[in-house]
Amino acid sequence: MSRISQCFEKLKKDGQSALIPYVTAGDPEPWVTVPLLHALVDAGADIIELGIPFSDPMCDGPVIQKACERALKNDVSIISVLKMVKQFREKNQETPIVLMGYANPIESMGYSVFAKQAQEAGVDGVLTVDVPPEESDDFRLTMDEHGIDTIYLVAPTTSEARMKVIASFARGFIYYVSIKGVTGAAALDIEEVTGKLATLRKITDLPLGVGFGIRDGKSAASVAKIADAVVVGSTLVKCIEEHARAERLEELPAAVAGLVAEMRHAINANDLASA
Amino acid sequence: MLKEHIDDYYKTFPDDRGHFGPYGGRFVGETLMGAIYELQEAYEKYRNDPEFLAEMDKDLSTFVGRPSPLYLAENWTRELGGAQIYLKREDLNHTGAHKVNNTIGQALLAKRMGKNRIIAETGAGQHGVATATVAARMGMECIVYMGAEDVERQAQNVYRMKLLGAKVVAVESGSRTLKDALNEALRDWVTNVDDTFYIIGTVAGPHPYPAMVRDFQTVIGREAKQQMLNKTGKLPDALVACIGGGSNAIGLFHPFIEDESVKMYGVEGAGHGIESGQHSAPLSAGRPGVLHGNRTYLMQDDNGEIVETHSISAGLDYPGVGPEHAWLKDIGRVNYESVTDDEALAAFHELTRNEGIIPALESSHALAYARKLAPTMLPDQTLLINLSGRGDKDMHTVAAMAGMNF
Numbered sequence: 164m165s166r167i168s169q170c171f172e173k174l175k176k177d178g179q180s181a182l183i184p185y186v187t188a189g190d191p192e193p194w195v196t197v198p199l200l201h202a203l204v205d206a207g208a209d210i211i212e213l214g215i216p217f218s219d220p221m222c223d224g225p226v227i228q229k230a231c232e233r234a235l236k237n238d239v240s241i242i243s244v245l246k247m248v249k250q251f252r253e254k255n256q257e258t259p260i261v262l263m264g265y266a267n268p269i270e271s272m273g274y275s276v277f278a279k280q281a282q283e284a285g286v287d288g289v290l291t292v293d294v295p296p297e298e299s300d301d302f303r304l305t306m307d308e309h310g311i312d313t314i315y316l317v318a319p320t321t322s323e324a325r326m327k328v329i330a331s332f333a334r335g336f337i338y339y340v341s342i343k344g345v346t347g348a349a350a351l352d353i354e355e356v357t358g359k360l361a362t363l364r365k366i367t368d369l370p371l372g373v374g375f376g377i378r379d380g381k382s383a384a385s386v387a388k389i390a391d392a393v394v395v396g397s398t399l400v401k402c403i404e405e406h407a408r409a410e411r412l413e414e415l416p417a418a419v420a421g422l423v424a425e426m427r428h429a430i431n432a433n434d435l436a437s438a
Numbered sequence: 439m440l441k442e443h444i445d446d447y448y449k450t451f452p453d454d455r456g457h458f459g460p461y462g463g464r465f466v467g468e469t470l471m472g473a474i475y476e477l478q479e480a481y482e483k484y485r486n487d488p489e490f491l492a493e494m495d496k497d498l499s500t501f502v503g504r505p506s507p508l509y510l511a512e513n514w515t516r517e518l519g520g521a522q523i524y525l526k527r528e529d530l531n532h533t534g535a536h537k538v539n540n541t542i543g544q545a546l547l548a549k550r551m552g553k554n555r556i557i558a559e560t561g562a563g564q565h566g567v568a569t570a571t572v573a574a575r576m577g578m579e580c581i582v583y584m585g586a587e588d589v590e591r592q593a594q595n596v597y598r599m600k601l602l603g604a605k606v607v608a609v610e611s612g613s614r615t616l617k618d619a620l621n622e623a624l625r626d627w628v629t630n631v632d633d634t635f636y637i638i639g640t641v642a643g644p645h646p647y648p649a650m651v652r653d654f655q656t657v658i659g660r661e662a663k664q665q666m667l668n669k670t671g672k673l674p675d676a677l678v679a680c681i682g683g684g685s686n687a688i689g690l691f692h693p694f695i696e697d698e699s700v701k702m703y704g705v706e707g708a709g710h711g712i713e714s715g716q717h718s719a720p721l722s723a724g725r726p727g728v729l730h731g732n733r734t735y736l737m738q739d740d741n742g743e744i745v746e747t748h749s750i751s752a753g754l755d756y757p758g759v760g761p762e763h764a765w766l767k768d769i770g771r772v773n774y775e776s777v778t779d780d781e782a783l784a785a786f787h788e789l790t791r792n793e794g795i796i797p798a799l800e801s802s803h804a805l806a807y808a809r810k811l812a813p814t815m816l817p818d819q820t821l822l823i824n825l826s827g828r829g830d831k832d833m834h835t836v837a838a839m840a841g842m843n844f
Contacts, residue, residue: 216743217743218612218743218744218745219612219617219618219621219729219730219744220621221467221620221621221625221730222467222469222624222625222628224625225611228611228612232611232612235743240740240741240743241741241742242741265728266465266727266728267727267728267729267738267742267743267744268741268742268743269742270726270727270728270733270742271727271738271740271741271742272742292467293465293466293467293728293731294465294728295464295465295466295467295468295471297455297463297464297471298463298464298465315468316467316468316469317468318467318468318469318471318472319469320468320469320470320471320472320473320631321468321471321472322472325471325472329468340467340468340469343469343628343629343630343631343632344469344625344628344629345625345628345629348629
């Protein structure tokens, strides 16, 4: 069983939802990332989503676009992202890491080379936002051979027929994109999300994560009531941006971890209320 | 040339998933997949619908001014010595380039799909103007995304679009040019997917765009074939067209692909020279990858990040190319060449002086290559160049090269 599945099993037993923070690797400086990841885990992250910077992040809003630009200015490549994961694994062998990004850096490296090196570095899952199931046969099979979970997106526009195909391809968990739009664009509509997740539950037993549009403890807690995982990205990346200047860098890990801790508290309060 | 791919080319490419060999496909976020299938369905439904085709033909005739003439460039032919040089005069179309052939087709499709909000990306502004033009005529809302740097460089086209009622959004992200405008248009589409039709300006993007835009542009090649047969009694020996995304080239080439005697040359922008790294020639100097919805040749660094491009001509200044061109390169059916800014500029002046036709800087790349090719051919052979646009929009660029400012 993959580290991601083990993580969800354990949380399920405890009656908890996973909290999955997203940060872009190498933002704002390459050396910040690994200490930041440890701080996120300490603050209550169950799984980490680590963004591979890309020059043309067309599914992302301005906050993550700028994060990519900051990382690329420091020459952060897919190879350096894998090195960061390897370094993180020296001190942490439990927390699953999902790489999130766009197809081209992985295409450029070659699926097999990437899969092998990602496995060696300790990557558990990968989500390429611009590779729909239709185009993912080779990719999925290669990742499978190396024990890496392929995470797929389901969107508000996804038909039930497509959900079934996606569910048959997905490993680890399914990521439900809660809004029509780019990352960080708008607040989600909890009723609509509840309905979609109910449909998905009829189709799959995989854990369901929800992302896009979660901004604070309150929205995290309300999503945690209906989903197995809460993904939060732009809010954290915005905080990184605010601490990107040299004189504030030292405070950065603690500031971002503070936001994660607040969300963790809010989610845990749910569990107490329902217990 | 891989002959087995040529004989049944029209039946085989693209396949039903939009693949031209390993190229093309649909590489977009899940939120857009529904819209892409919806578009494909609508296109399949209307592409052979007599009423749709009749409406398009009428617009192409009375609004665009088609068929565009075939012109024998006698003076230039005499000066170069060699093949008889013919020009397909897409520069005489309404709005000044071939772009409008496609925007009319897509806008008619949008109307039938009940989508009243049109978005588009533009580099130099030609596709933006062609889109704003059809949107004005059809009473549709129109938003054009344009790199902030291009907005500054192409103030006149920005004003034209505004006159036509379009909203022009200057894109500040990334390199602030065409590729970033495309990213931003995709972001708009994903946000407003229910009521919005995205009119892509070239033969790139997710399936069905490369095939659909091609089909709207093949009117160029179909007309040219008939016109050459009428005028010379035979097929042309060589075709030459410039390649940015590649829509004017595929429009000319496609109806000739199965005619093996016809040689084809696609000409990319070599900018300051391929070896300088400052160019926009992914077929000549790039490698395959995935960007903007399709797999194709791209200009990228060792890590798969897209690199900035350069061309004197804003319409060629793009790091990718249509997936069908990638395939035609691999199977050897089309020869892909490149010419520098300086060579294009020299050809620009030469045609202007010899024939009294001021070409677009994009089309000047085709002219510059033809200028090298014609003397290697025999006087009883013919060479057909797609003159894809007129040079009015480029006056300030050319003047600036000569040290003048308006």
